[in-house]
Amino acid sequence: MFKFSSHRFRVGLVGVLVLLLATPASAHHPLDGQVPANALQGFLSGLAHPVIGLDHLAFVVAAGLLAATKRHGIWIPIGFVLAALGGTGLHLMGLDLPASEFMTAGSVLGFGILLALPQSPNLAVMIGLAALAGIFHGYAYGESIVGAEMNPLIAYLAGFSVIQLAIAVLAAKVGQLTMRLLDRTPQILRQAGLVISGLGAAFMLSRLGL
Numbered sequence: 001m002f003k004f005s006s007h008r009f010r011v012g013l014v015g016v017l018v019l020l021l022a023t024p025a026s027a028h029h030p031l032d033g034q035v036p037a038n039a040l041q042g043f044l045s046g047l048a049h050p051v052i053g054l055d056h057l058a059f060v061v062a063a064g065l066l067a068a069t070k071r072h073g074i075w076i077p078i079g080f081v082l083a084a085l086g087g088t089g090l091h092l093m094g095l096d097l098p099a100s101e102f103m104t105a106g107s108v109l110g111f112g113i114l115l116a117l118p119q120s121p122n123l124a125v126m127i128g129l130a131a132l133a134g135i136f137h138g139y140a141y142g143e144s145i146v147g148a149e150m151n152p153l154i155a156y157l158a159g160f161s162v163i164q165l166a167i168a169v170l171a172a173k174v175g176q177l178t179m180r181l182l183d184r185t186p187q188i189l190r191q192a193g194l195v196i197s198g199l200g201a202a203f204m205l206s207r208l209g210l
Helices: 006-026 039-052 054-067 075-092 100-116 123-144 150-181 187-207
Strands: none
Touching: 039 054, 039 123, 039 150, 054 075, 054 100, 054 123, 054 150, 054 187, 075 123, 075 150, 100 123, 100 187, 150 187
């Protein structure tokens, strides 16, 4: 008779998380780095950019898992996505955002640590931190759309908003299901936070050229 093992489940889920985060690193941009010329290309580019960028993907997964630990936690990734739109706007306006790549990597480390903590800050603080991170992530997204016409630009913004919310909601659902299966203990999510914070530290070191 099959016997449920919480330890094996935790190890397996962390392994799946690592594979989920590692797989997109080898993906290619659908437009080979070219500026989208129409709405379809803009939308596809928007869908792809947060997924092929491992640092962006790791942050969105962390935001979704943190959302699973809070009542009305879905506002954490929503705050991030709305702020990312603003960050993209800053880039398109030609405004300089210093150390954006370093801050993007730092946000992954920070949210991984928050996820690993026994108790994270309240929802309002988490939304604020997610929005701050969103500005830097969105600024990075803007690089792929500079010079595009209005239709592909709008489609690009829609694409990266949709895919990030979808990933965050999926991560939140997985987190909630996991806590139910393990008698609502958040231990597995803390382990996932350690994995994500490790990735964030690696991203930061790479930004420093180490």
